[in-house]
Structure formats: C-alpha cells, structure tokens
Amino acid sequence: MGICFDRQRTRFWRECLIETIYGNLQGLKSSHLKQLRRLYHQRLPGDRITTSEFAQRLAAISTEIQEPICAYLNRRGQVTRVGVGTPRQTQMAPQELPRYGAERLSGIRCIATTLKGDPPNEAALTAMALQRLDALAVLSLTGGGFERRGGGATGYVKATYLAHLIPNPDHPWTVSEAIDLDALAQQDLLDLVSNLEDEFRQSEAPTAPVVRGKADSQIDRVVLVGLMTQTTTAEQFQDGLAELKLLVESAGGQVLDEICQKRSQPHPQTVVGEGKVAEIALKAQTLGATLVVFNRDLSPSQGRNLENQIGIRIVDRTEVILDIFAQRAQSQEGKLQVELAQLEYRMPRLTGRGQSMSRLGGGIGTRGPGETKLETERRTIQRRVSRLQQEVTQLQAHRSRLRQKRQHRGVPVIAVVGYTNAGKSTLLNTLTHAEVYAADQLFATLDPTTRRTVVPNAHADDLQQVLLTDTVGFIHELPPSLVDAFRATLEEVTDADALLHVVDLSHPAWMSQIRSVMEILKEMPVTPGPMLLAFNKIDRVDSDTLAIAKEEFPQAIFISASQRLGLETLRAKMGQLVDYVAVNAGT
Template sequence: METIFGNLQGLKSSQLKQLQRLYHQRIPGDRITTPEFSQRLAAISTELNQPVCAYLNRRGQVIRVGVGTPRQTQIPPLELPRYGAERLSGIRCISTHLKPEPPNESALTAMALQRLDALVVMNITGTGFTRRGGGAAGYVKEAYLAHLTPQDSRALMTSLAALKLGETQVQTPNWHISPPLSLDMLAQQDFLDLVEGLEQEFQREFIAQEVDADHDRVLIVGVMTNELTLQRFQDTLLELASLVDTAGGDVLRTVQQKRSRIHPQTVVGEGKVQEVALTAQTLGVNLVVFDRDLSPSQVRNLEAQIGVRVVDRTEVILDIFAQRAQSRAGKLQVELAQLEYMQPRLTGRGRTMSRLGGGIGTRGPGETKLETERRAIGQRISRLQKEVNQLQAHRSRLRQRRQHQEVPSIALVGYTNAGKSTLLNALTNAEVYTADQLFATLDPTTRRLVIPKAETGEHQEILITDTVGFIHELPASLMDAFRATLEEVTEADALLHLVDLSHPAWLSHIRSVREILAQMPVTPGPALVAFNKIDQADSETLALAREEFPLAVFISSSERLGLETLRQRLAQLIQYAVDSQ
C-alpha cells in the first residue's frame, strides 16, 4: 500500500484512498502538470480542508504524496537522490494552498533544501456546490511556478531576509517566482526545456566556483552559550577554521547561534538547522563541522536533517593526528584514540549495523552486525592498549637510563603552533619538521643542548624534548591515548612553556596549557614562560606581556632573537629544579 506522508490525523479511509490513487497518475514527461491532475489535487485538498503536495520525478510519475505544506511534507535529505552542485534533484512538487497568495518563505526554503526542479503552488477556492457523495468541490484560482536560479548564497540570504519582512513578491536572483498563471498557461510550459536550461547554468557556475576535489567543502557551526565571552567564542571559531584548514578542508562559511543552553537533539534550534541545511545546499558543502563535541544521537539527527556528513571538533583533531603521525608509536596512539572515539558512535551507522551477519550459520538468533563490530573494536582497543603500555614502559626505561646518567631534562610545552619545533631546531641544530600548521609535531623528539652552568658558567649538557602541542579542551581520548608521550612532560625536571605572542588569544592559550598541565596525574616540574615570535607582536602586546609576566623570556625562534638569554635562564631553571628535588 502506498504511503501517505504528513498530517493524517482525522482522515477517513475513503480520503486516504483518494490520496493513494494519486500514485497511479502519470504526467507527460515534458509537462510540469496537467489541468486534470491539478484539478484532482485541488478537489482532494478542498475536501480535506488542508494543503496537499504531490512529488513527481522527470518521467512524470508520482513518487510521494503528503498532506500539508511543502515544508511539512518535504523529502528528508538522506532520502533524496544523490546529485551534484551542478544539478537539480530531478523531483518537482505540485502543491495546493488554501490562501490566495504567492509561495511563502517556508515553501521556497523547502524547494531550495530539496533542490527541486520546480515548485508549483496552486491557490484553490470552493465552487459553492457540493460534489457527488458529499464534500465541497474546489478549483484552482491561480498558480505560481517557482524554481531555483544559479547565484551565490549571499543573495539567497538577502532574499530570505526580505521575505521575513513581508515582501512576499520580491524577485530574488536565487529563485524565480512567476506571476499568477492559469492552469492552461502552466500546462503549456515546456518542463524539460526549463530544467535542461537551468542545469546548464548551474554547470557553468559550478565549473567557475569549483575547488580542489581532494578538499572537503566545509561549513562551520558555532554555538555561543552563556558561559562563553564573545572574544572566547570568536577565538574558538577562528581556531576551528585553522583546524579544518590543517586537515585539508576549505571553510566556505561560518554559521553562528547564541543560546542559553544546547539543544539536546540538534545542538542548535530547529530554525538554525534549516538555515544550516539551506546554506550547505546552496554552497555545495559536503561537510558540516560543529565547534563542540557531539553525541552519537546528535550526529544522527543533524545528518538526517542537513543531508551531509556532520563531524565535531574532536573528529577534526583526530583526522589531523592521523595525517601527522609518522612513527609507529604515533600511529599506534592515534589509532587507539580513533577507536575509542568511534566505539560509542557505531549505532550512528544506520540500519546496516543492526542486521544479523549474512551467510550460512549466521541467520537467526545471534550477534547483530553492530554487536560483532563493537566486539571487534573492543578487542582491537585491548590489543592497542597493551602495546601503548609496552611503549610506556619502554619510554620509562629510557628516562631512568638518562636519570641514572644524571643528565637534567627539560620538556618543551605550549599551545599548538607556538613554535616549539622551530625553537628546538634553533637551539640544537636538529632537523625536526616544522610548519605553520596546528599539530605539525606528534612524536616527541629529544636532543642534547649545551648551556652554561648557573653558578660557574662552565658548559653542561641537558636534554630538551619537543612534545605534542596542547589545545583548548584537548579531547579526553587524546589525553589517554597519548599518555605515553605526555609522560615526557611529567617526568622532565622542568618545563619551558612557549607562548606565541603574535596570536590574538595568547592569554587564553596560556590558561589552556596550564589547565591541561594541572590535569596530569603527576605534577610537572617548575616552568619558565618564554614568549615567542616577538618580531611579529605589536608594542602594546609586548608591554602587556612584560607587565603580566615579569620573569618571562622574550625570543624569536625563527629570527634567533634572545636565544642566548634563554640559555642562561634555562641554566637557572635547571639549577632551581635540581635544588628543589
């Protein structure tokens, strides 16, 4: 039996049968609709006293019937045919409307979200007589034909704002609304010619705007809650854009919302979800990134309504780590973090994960594919955990050997991209990979550094270790997976906390690093703050940093400024750390 969508409450079985019979109608392929089909839809709508929508494919077959407006009966994004930014969906909507007015914002937005070939809105009115068998008859007073037009999304958002102000007859450059048409005039429209012409225009625009196919086209969504200041919120969004860029994505736009609390199902409100979906469809986005961790159910709900893949900040960071890991230890820790992140999210993979395994001997009672996958991941996590423990033990033995040789050690810590690897190279002539990217370093690198002794001025050797950069709200899974690496921080005699003074959020970075250090199971040794990239900082920032941190060192690793002073201060730091033990 054919499914009827929308609001079916109170409908009689005879009315449902009338709606179901619409599925057996067929429209000529080159016509948008016919007067007969339109009048039949109007008659049913009048009897129900509700709007009715029929969705047809390009062969003229009715594929969906719904009771309600185009917004209420729209096809979920994940059920729409797959199409590119240069094509329409191959589906048109013929809808009835009980008020004499052009298509409203809601209907036009539904058209854009589904990327419909066309939207026909027919205003109907009663005839004053009753049909055979009862029920008021109705006829189409006038009809409007709307379709998308290729344009950038800024004009679309402007048009939405105009519609919200009540300018219902605004001619926008993103969709075209015809003047009122009779059914005969509507039936004379060459539908295939219209669609082919539109898709040729979309194709030309797509080619002109196309970016590297290897890069994700990304829309960022940020939510500002009461506990965040405006500056902190803006810094978070800028940092997320940098993370996406480092991961290889192109950020096309950022959508923001201010809320007193997070929506439990979709993080943002229903209206904002629709705006995100519309923006994603308009810009040809294939990935939406949220600025906070999402639960598995939130990801499922958002993907169902937006129609493209949705990830959170943690998943972006994990992707960067997977790209950056070079050593066996690094790859091991990244895989462990990814699996621990993935395990509770298996249920988001849809119905395929809840079916029983296929093949002889697997049918009937037994493990579902979801349970099998979850068990396999659990076993893999256990194996990786053992290997991480072995790695941890190996690093511990190396540290004990160094301590037995009584070589003092310093760990370089700091926010990601503060310049730690560049400083290590400048101090020790190492050749550690450096780049103006977040998380360029994942694997710790230890080098010997010669510094003067604090008391005698004689030369002494110390070990300095470059560690993975920290970030605001470092995911717990990464903290756990990288504990073998982070132990280099807790086991060092002292810390050199490097700060990028040229970054607008340098004070926030200092707080984030200190918060992460405070969460470590073993309290790290004393720390010296060194402000890096002073050649790129303005005089006001330098003055503020000197006032707030009078004991800090000011350097530029790339320009080799202040390095001699830094060596002397490191000697004093080591002497203080040794005396304190």
C-alpha cells in the same frame, strides 16, 4: 480459494506500502484516501511540469477535503509521493533523496495546492531548497478558486506560481508572478532543468585552497556551526570559533560559512533549535557543502539526528582534531596512539535499533535473531582496543627505560611545552639544528623528538649539555580520548627536569592559551618540574602587546625562533633553570 485470498491480501498490503499517503491524515475518510492513492497511477509527460487535467484533479481533491495537497513527480512523469499538507509538512527526508553534488537538482518536482491565494511562503521555498527540487508549482484555489454546483465542489485553479532554485547563496530561489494554468502546463521542464544545472555547474568553479596530497574532489566544503551558551563569554566564543576554523583548514577542509546561535543550554536532541537546523540545512544545500562541523562535542544521538535532518556528514570538534592527528602521525608509536584514540571515540557511536542488540541465548530476554553485524563490529573494536592499550603500556615501559638511561648519564632534560602552533618545533630546530617538520599549522608535529644542545654553566665559564624534548601541542579542552591515548608521550613532560613553556605572543588569545596549557599541566598525574616562560614571535607583535606581556610576566623571556632574536638570553636562562633544578635535587 486460499491461494487466491493470499494473493489478494499480498497485493493489498503491497499497494498500501507503495501508495503511502504522507502528512496529516486525521479526519480523512476512506474515500478521500482512495482518491489520493489513485494519484499514484497518474503518468504525466516527462517534459512538462504538469497538465491541466492533473492540476484540476489535485484541486478537486484539495477542495473536497479542505486541506492543501502536494504531489511529487520524477522526470519520467511518475508520481513518487503524495502528501496532505504544505511542502514543508510533506517534504522528503534527506536520505530519501538522490545524493548529487551542489551542481545537480534532485530530479523531483512538486505540485502543491494552497487554500490561500498567496504565492509560496518562505517555509515552502525552504523545503524546495532543502530537497533541491527541479521546480515547485503552487496552485491557488481561493478567491473564486472553486464553485459550488449542485451541492458539490468542483476544483478550479484560479492562478499558479512557479518557483525554482537559482545559484545565489544569499537568495537561492525565484518565484514567478501569478500565471494561469494553461501557461504553467506549457512550461518545458527539461529545458528549465538543463539551463539551471548549467548555471549551477558554472557557479561551482573550484575555489578551494591547494591541500597537500588532496585533489579538489577530496576537499571537504565545510559549514561551521557555533553554539554560544551562558557559560561562555563573547570573546571566548569568537576565539573558539576562529580556532575551529584553523583546525578545519589544518585538516584540509575549506570553510564556506559560519552559522552561530546563542542559547542558554544546548538542545538535547540537536544542540541547536529546530529553526536553526533548517537554516543549517538550507545553507549547506545552497553552498554545496559536504560537511558540517560543530564547535562542541556531539553525543551519538545528536549526531544521528542532525545527519537525518541535514542530510550530509556531521562531525564535532574532537573528530576534526582526531583527523588531524591521523594525518600528521609519522612514527609507529604515533600511529598507534592515534588509532587507539579514534577507536575509543568511535565505540559509543556504534548504535543499533530494534532487535539489533539482541543475542542468541537460552533464557528469557536472550532469544532473538542472533548476533548482528553491529555486535560483531563492536566486539572486533573492543579486541583491537585491548591490544592497542597493551601496546601503549609497552610503549610507556620502553620510554621509561630510555628516560632512566638519560637520568643515569646525568644529562638534564627540558621538555618544550605550549599551545599548538606556538613555535615549539621551530625553536627546537633553531637551538639544536634538528630537522623536525615545522609549519604554520595546528598540530604540525605529533611525535616527541629529543635533541642535545648546550647552555651556559651558572658556576663556570664553560658550557653544559642539556636534552630538549619537543612535545605534542596542547589545545583548549583537549579531548579526553587523546589525553588517554597519548599518555606515553605526555609522560615526557612529567618526567622532565624542567619545562620551557613557549607562547605565541602574536596570537590574539595568547593569555587564554597560557591558561589552557597551565590547566592541562595541573591535570597531569605527576606535577611537572619548574618552568621557564618564553614568549615567541615577538617580531609579529606591536609595542603595546609587548609592553602588556612584560608587565604581566616580568620573569619571562621574549624571543623570535624564526628570526633568532633573544636566543642567547634564552640559553642563559635555561642554564640558570638547570642549575636551580640541580641545587634543589641536591637538597
């Protein structure tokens, strides 16, 4: 008897778990729930959207409980999900759906009832798009949709509507006119799905740019999301979004679209509002995006919430910059510093739930299932971070010894600083005949390079030698993890005798970039030496911009490193700067 009872109880709980009814169940009787669970036992032909019998059964239950019902079926005709509510209220979470590309549908169709005689609304169609359903069939039950006979309610479908996706990002779905139930039951589902997926495949022709070392299948298709708060001006917001697009492209991604929202402050759970999250998810699905990038840093919980609701990878601005650094680091020390920055960024994003943080112990509050994989990974990363920090400290000491040797030889050092992609490496190559990699990309070079060159002597007719050090480019709101990891490299700036600040005058936000660089220099632990301002790329600017820059910065030098314009004047000014440093050092 005990064994039989246990089997019955096990079977009962298994059926309850498998035959779950989703949505709003408040007020439903046990008999209603039993009728809904029985829908899971239905099996429809795989090549038909629905049958008249199944549709009438849904209509009868929906009429009795006076609530809309949604039944989700796979291509084998099995009912996989039953919910009380609209398609929006009963939709599956992204992680429950098969992860296909943009050219594939999910293999799930939805049969929904409505107590109103209208076609499916935008919320229902959006839910269809987010789940990439094969089709959405809506059964209208009003306007004579059911009759009262003998005190009971008999389900009766007056009209139906069939909706499905189409490969059109601006209008991603189509809805049929009202048709009768028999016509809907005769629709060939497999033929419809096959034709639709062929159309999606043709519309997904590769349009991504060629990226070094990356195949088309490895290129991230990106949707940018920008949040503008009351602390940001419209100009700053647009400049930041344009810079984020360049960062994504420098990392090897293809930007498909941009979505913006204006809020007084970020939403604590999802950064943007609930409606905007749905819009992002819909846009990502219709465009076939593989990545969503936000223009601000995300907390660990915000990143998880967004991924759960949108269904694809979510990254923030810092992660994009870290990815670029990981791609561009060439030297051993550069790779070391990038790995340290990545691990320090990843540490707080290792999260667990429930008992995953419990530890095996011998007191109250310490007993549990023992150490989890999460804890093991966290401890491994902590050990790796500690070792990397020690290596960075050793790197600092090594660089300090090199600088002491240079100082002992009495050769002045000028550090070339500036915003990323201002032309620092190009200028170094032009002045010293170095062969540093230079490209029209953000953070094209990370590793500091020091080369000799000559400048005029301010007190004689001969030339004197100086050392030029190319440093990593700065950027607005440089991530703290990068500043900490690259402290060994940034010390090249603080220990230099003087600075050469290179500015890209052709950039629309050149004034803002100057301010960003100056703010970063102010935060250095040691105040850098005197600085010479050099406006680069003057061959790409108009006369008005040039006039404004000369009026604002009359002591600056105007050059074009690529066209070798103004370089002799620059050398002369550098000679005067070195002489100024020597005089002040002597006093």
